[in-house]
Amino acid sequence: MQDGSGRIVVRGLTKNFGHVAAVQNLSFQVEPGSVTGFLGPNGAGKTTTLRMLLGLVNPSSGEATINGQPFHQLGNPGRVVGAVLEAQGFHPKRTAINHLRVYAAAMGLPDQRAMEVLMLVGLGGAAGRKAGGFSLGMKQRLALATALLGDPQVLVLDEPANGLDPEGIAWLRTFLKSFAASGRTVLISSHLLAEVEQTIDQVVIVSRGQTVYYGGLEDLRRSQQSRVLVQPADPQALAKALQEAGHSSVTLLPDGRLAVVDATVQQVGDIASKAGIALYGVQEEQADLEQLFFRLTSGQYSAQGYAPPGYDSGQQVAGFGSPIPPPQAPQYGGYQQQAPQYGGYQAPPQFQQSQQFQQPQQFQQPSPYQQTGYQQPVAPPVVPQLPPQDPNQAQYQQPYQQTSPYQAPQPTSPYQPPVVPTAVPPVEQPPAVTPPSALSEEQPTQATTPEPRPVEVAPAPPPPDVADTTTPDTPSGEAPSQGSTGEEGKA
Numbered sequence: 215m216q217d218g219s220g221r222i223v224v225r226g227l228t229k230n231f232g233h234v235a236a237v238q239n240l241s242f243q244v245e246p247g248s249v250t251g252f253l254g255p256n257g258a259g260k261t262t263t264l265r266m267l268l269g270l271v272n273p274s275s276g277e278a279t280i281n282g283q284p285f286h287q288l289g290n291p292g293r294v295v296g297a298v299l300e301a302q303g304f305h306p307k308r309t310a311i312n313h314l315r316v317y318a319a320a321m322g323l324p325d326q327r328a329m330e331v332l333m334l335v336g337l338g339g340a341a342g343r344k345a346g347g348f349s350l351g352m353k354q355r356l357a358l359a360t361a362l363l364g365d366p367q368v369l370v371l372d373e374p375a376n377g378l379d380p381e382g383i384a385w386l387r388t389f390l391k392s393f394a395a396s397g398r399t400v401l402i403s404s405h406l407l408a409e410v411e412q413t414i415d416q417v418v419i420v421s422r423g424q425t426v427y428y429g430g431l432e433d434l435r436r437s438q439q440s441r442v443l444v445q446p447a448d449p450q451a452l453a454k455a456l457q458e459a460g461h462s463s464v465t466l467l468p469d470g471r472l473a474v475v476d477a478t479v480q481q482v483g484d485i486a487s488k489a490g491i492a493l494y495g496v497q498e499e500q501a502d503l504e505q506l507f508f509r510l511t512s513g514q515y516s517a518q519g520y521a522p523p524g525y526d527s528g529q530q531v532a533g534f535g536s537p538i539p540p541p542q543a544p545q546y547g548g549y550q551q552q553a554p555q556y557g558g559y560q561a562p563p564q565f566q567q568s569q570q571f572q573q574p575q576q577f578q579q580p581s582p583y584q585q586t587g588y589q590q591p592v593a594p595p596v597v598p599q600l601p602p603q604d605p606n607q608a609q610y611q612q613p614y615q616q617t618s619p620y621q622a623p624q625p626t627s628p629y630q631p632p633v634v635p636t637a638v639p640p641v642e643q644p645p646a647v648t649p650p651s652a653l654s655e656e657q658p659t660q661a662t663t664p665e666p667r668p669v670e671v672a673p674a675p676p677p678p679d680v681a682d683t684t685t686p687d688t689p690s691g692e693a694p695s696q697g698s699t700g701e702e703g704k705a
C-alpha cells in the first residue's frame with residue numbers, strides 16, 4: 215500500500231556486478247518538499263542506485279522504496295515518479311510533440327498534455343522538430359518533459375544539468391526549486407557539487423558505492439571548522455612549540471605548512487615568536503564546500519605512478535590523483551595528515567587546503583581543478599522572471615507562461631495536476647516502443663536495442679508500434695544481472 219508521502223527511502227542497498235561492488239550498503243532518505251543532491255565522482259554508484267530505485271536493476275541486497283513501496287509495486291508509476299536517467303534514445307525521426315503524445319496516450323492523458331509539458335520545459339517552439347536534430351540540452355529538456363507528463367509526485371533526474379547552457383542551468387534550478395516548493399520530492403544526481411550547489415537543500419555524497427555524507431547542505435557547511443595555516447621557517451620546531459603550548463591538533467601538510475585547528479592566528483604568531491621561529495605566512499582558512507566534496511570523495515581513482523612511495527593519496531584534495539608529484543611529507547610523530555575516512559556516515563573532514571594562503575610559488579598546492587583538468591563551471595546568470603521574447607523567434611519559452619497547468623493558481627505552488635481524460639484519444643502513427651516489461655532487468659535485451667541503459671522511465675511506456683521499424687524509443691534494461699559477471703557490461 216502506497217503511503218502517499220512522496221518519500222524515497224534507500225536502506226542497506228547493495229549491488230555487485232560480478233566482482234565490481236557498485237553500491238555498498240547505501241542508506242539515505244529523501245524527503246518531499248526539498249531538492250536532494252546525490253553526489254559522487256564518476257563510478258561512485260549513483261546511476262546504479264537510481265536504476266535500483268526505478269526497478270531497472272535488482273539489488274543484491276537491501277531495498278529502495280518510493281511512497282513506501284518498491285517501484286514495481288507502484289500502481290501507476292508514471293503518475294508517481296518521473297525520471298530521466300539519460301537524455302538519449304529518442305526516435306530520431308519523431309517530432310518532440312509526437313514523442314510526448316505517445317507517452318501521454320500510454321498514460322491515459324490527453325494529447326494536449328504533450329504541448330503543455332513542452333511549453334513547461336521551454337521547448338514549445340521546437341514541438342514540430344525531430345528529436346534526432348536536437349542538441350544535448352534540448353534532449354535534456356525533452357526528457358524532462360516526458361518525465362513530467364504524468365504530473366508526478368517524485369522527480370528523479372540523473373545528471374540533469376549535463377548539456378545545458380548557463381541559462382538552461384539557471385532555468386532548471388528555478389524549475390526544480392519550484393517543483394519541490396509545491397511539496398514534491400526531487401532527487402538529482404551530479405558529479406559536480408558546484409553544478410547543483412545552488413539548487414539542493416539536502417545532499418547525499420557517495421564515494422566508491424558508500425555514503426560519506428548525508429544531511430543538509432547547510433549542516434555540511436557549518437560542520438567545517440576554520441584552521442590556521444602557517445608557513446614556518448622550521449615546521450618541526452613550531453609543531454613542537456604548539457604542542458607544548460597545548461595545541462595538539464597540528465597537521466603537517468605536504469607542502470611544508472602546518473595546519474592548526476584549535477588556535478587563532480594571534481596565538482600561533484605568539485607561540486612562534488616566543489620560540490624564535492620565523493613565519494613566512496599565516497592565515498585563517500575557512501573551508502570551501504567544493505574542496506570538501508573533493509576531500510570526501512578523494513581516492514575513488516588514484517593515478518598510479520604520481521604518488522611517491524609513502525605518500526598517502528588520501529592527503530590529496532582531488533579525487534583523481536595529482537599530476538604533480540607532491541613533496542615528500544616528512545614524518546613527525548603525531549603530526550601526519552590524516553586520510554579521509556570512508557564507510558558509514560562519518561563526519562566530513564574538518565579542514566581543507568587553503569587556496570588563499572600567500573606563500574612562495576614552490577609551496578603552493580595546485581587547486582583540485584588544476585590537478586584534474588577541470589574548470590570551475592561558470593556561475594549561471596540570474597534569470598529574469600519573464601524576459602521579453604518574440605514567440606516566433608525565441609528558441610525556448612519560459613515555463614511559467616501562457617496556458618501551462620503549472621502556472622500557479624495558488625501562491626505556494628505553481629503546479630496543478632493535469633486533467634485526466636475519460637477516454638484516451640487516438641494516437642497518430644504510434645511508434646515502436648519497448649513494452650514496459652522490457653525496462654526490467656529480468657527481460658533479455660532486444661537485439662535491435664542500442665542502449666543498454668534506460669533513457670526515461672517516468673511514464674509507463676506506450677504500446678508497441680506497428681508503423682516504425684527503427685530503433686525503439688525506450689531502451690531495454692540491462693541483461694540479467696543477479697550473480698552474473700561479464701554480461702552486465704555498461705555502455
Ligand SMILES: Nc1ncnc2c1ncn2[C@@H]1O[C@H](COP(=O)(O)OP(=O)(O)OP(=O)(O)O)[C@@H](O)[C@H]1O
Binds near residue numbers: 235260263701704
Ligand atoms: N551493467 C553493469 N555491468 C557491470 N558493471 C557496471 C554496470 N553498471 C555499472 N557498473 C559499474 O558500477 C560502478 C558504478 O557505476 P555507476 O554508473 O553507478 O556510477 P556513477 O556514479 O553513476 O558514475 P558516472 O558519474 O560516471 O555516471 C562502476 O564501476 C561501473 O563500471
